[in-house]
Amino acid sequence: MIYSILNYLDRKGLIERASAHCDIPCGIYDPGPALIAAVSVVRLMDIAHDGASEDPVALANLRARCTLRKEEEAEKVKQEVRVIWGDYFKAPLLEAHPNVHALVHAIMQKASACKQDVHREDGLALVELVNEFAEIFWRTKSIETARKTCPYPPQLKLVYPVLDD
Amino acid sequence: MLGWSLIRVTGESMSPMLSSGAFALFKRSAIYRDGDVLLVDHPRFGKIVKRAIDVSADSLWLEGANANSLSRESMGPVQRAHVQGKIVYQIARKT
Numbered sequence: 545m546i547y548s549i550l551n552y553l554d555r556k557g558l559i560e561r562a563s564a565h566c567d568i569p570c571g572i573y574d575p576g577p578a579l580i581a582a583v584s585v586v587r588l589m590d591i592a593h594d595g596a597s598e599d600p601v602a603l604a605n606l607r608a609r610c611t612l613r614k615e616e617e618a619e620k621v622k623q624e625v626r627v628i629w630g631d632y633f634k635a636p637l638l639e640a641h642p643n644v645h646a647l648v649h650a651i652m653q654k655a656s657a658c659k660q661d662v663h664r665e666d667g668l669a670l671v672e673l674v675n676e677f678a679e680i681f682w683r684t685k686s687i688e689t690a691r692k693t694c695p696y697p698p699q700l701k702l703v704y705p706v707l708d709d
Numbered sequence: 710m711l712g713w714s715l716i717r718v719t720g721e722s723m724s725p726m727l728s729s730g731a732f733a734l735f736k737r738s739a740i741y742r743d744g745d746v747l748l749v750d751h752p753r754f755g756k757i758v759k760r761a762i763d764v765s766a767d768s769l770w771l772e773g774a775n776a777n778s779l780s781r782e783s784m785g786p787v788q789r790a791h792v793q794g795k796i797v798y799q800i801a802r803k804t
Contacts, residue, residue: 564720686802
């Protein structure tokens, strides 16, 4: 309530600002790309399983493409999460969220499992792990999150930040 | 206003003690101690929020709360006249 009132006054330009400077340009970190990549892994598994072409060559082509893209998207999950974990999370944040190391390790392992096979449950587990990572990330910025169904297949629940404007 | 300042903090150098987006109330004081979170009108960086260290009779040094902060050397010693108050209350963004 009080925060909302102050936020309103701030938007009207009635509250002065002071900077808690960093000595490097602030990095732009966002777990969104990792989440989209994780959802893409599930989607690619679905397409590979549901391939309906009667032409065996076309079906082989489709599955080869899905496998290739799934490999890339799973690797992207790992890369995006590694960067946030390695560059954004500093000692104070790690102390406040000591489970982040185990969570990131679990993401690495699960993303590898998604590369190795086409088990949908692995893909779903990967999405859930990255959701948890996203929730921790936004919590470090004191930004609320909500789990909403993504507006595209496979329509899974994803963590989105709830932004003021 | 009467030695009080209501400020919105931007930047993460005081996180997790004081996160970006939080509102903080500062009160001018005659006494500042090591560890106080201060509002400072810095000659080079403008209005900043930092933690006091090595407070002496006429000057003090500043530091952030995490490794991302400007270093104490880059901010240098500041005269006490530049200190506009120490934090007495904060309202963090709801989580």
